[in-house]
Amino acid sequence: MINLRSALTTVTIAIAASMAAGVTHLANAQQVLRVSAIPDEAPTELQRKFKPLGAYLEQKLGMKVEFTPVTDYAASVEGLINNKLDMVWFGGFTFVQAKVRSGGKVIPLVQREEDEKFKSVFITTDKSINKLEDLKGKNFSFGSESSTSGHLMPRSYLLAAKINPDTDLKRIAFSGAHDATVAAVSGGKVDAGVLNISVWEKLVAAGKVDTQNVRVFYTTPGFYDYNWSVRSDMNPVVRKKITDAFLALSKNDPQGKEILELQRASKFIPTKTENYAAIEAAAHNAGLLK
Structure with missing residues (x-):
């Protein structure tokens, strides 16, 4: 005679194992993180600043990280919303543009502490x-x-x-x-x-x-500015790993110190879409956002 309780337990374990395997597969499905930044400085300077950060993210994420320079600010927005890039260093206004262009499907992960009052x-x-x-x-x-x-x-x-x-x-x-x-x-x-x-x-x-x-x-008075943004459809496991990696950066260790100094940051902190409401309003008022 079949033990119903034992059978149900076996099925539950199998389902749980399948879900865990699915999450692991999702985390491993993305093999390359394609990163870019608004070209607010010379391309050689942007590459220099990103190199140690890219190596650090590769260690933390267990995947290859590629930095792809873009020709102008608009290209960084289009690259992210059209799935040609996975993460972009935006200014506050370019983040707002990306959010609006994507119908709210771009979200900011972290910003430098300095970006709260830029x-x-x-x-x-x-x-x-x-x-x-x-x-x-x-x-x-x-x-x-x-x-x-x-x-x-x-x-x-x-x-x-x-x-x-x-x-x-x-x-x-x-x-x-x-x-x-x-x-x-x-x-x-x-x-x-x-x-x-x-x-x-x-x-x-x-x-x-x-x-x-x-x-x-x-x-000027202070305002919210730069952040690292991703699309909302990014695998949540990868998104959390990226966020945790940035938040773990510390000037108390040599690697973190080098990265933070190049990024001109004391540390990275979490951010949210609501922080950029004033910038969105300013863009509308100035006639720069339709």
Whole structure:
């Protein structure tokens, strides 16, 4: 006679084993993590910054990690939502663009602690420029049109100061990257420009800016900015491994210290879509998000 309880136990164990095997298969199904970043700095610098992080993620995930540079900000958005990339280092605005373009199917995983209160700096070589209002009638450079800290948020602060960049400035240029903005200002191509404070501080520390010639005349209030984002359909096992890997980075060990310093981060912290609501609102108000 068949023992019903024993048979049910056997079936339960078999189902559990099958589910566990399925999860393991899902975790192993993705053999390569395709990563990119918005091109807010020179491609060689982005590659240099990512190399040790990529090696670390390979160790933690047990899969190959490939960094693929993109030509512009829009390409990073399209690459992720069209399944050509798996994870992207977005600015706040590019994350919002990706979220909207994908119908809410892009989610942010982690950000640097510094990205909770990120800032932009307005720079100039012109001694007559000492406040935002002094920019009227001047030639000015933003970074990329899709940059949060190089365009969107600086534009919103200009508008708040009753300065319409499109009508009150003599000419607007878009340099394409933060370091290119510094070069445009220091080279006299424009009277002033704006870039993110992190790149500015890095260039100053490296002695790549003549601070006797180029100076900061306005620093914005803080706002949420950069994050590492993935599509919502990423295997949850892989997603958790990625998140845990970033959160485990510490300056108390040599590998973590090198990675965090290259990423200009004290540490990584979890983030969420709601953190970028103000950026989305600013983009709508500035007419940059349809």
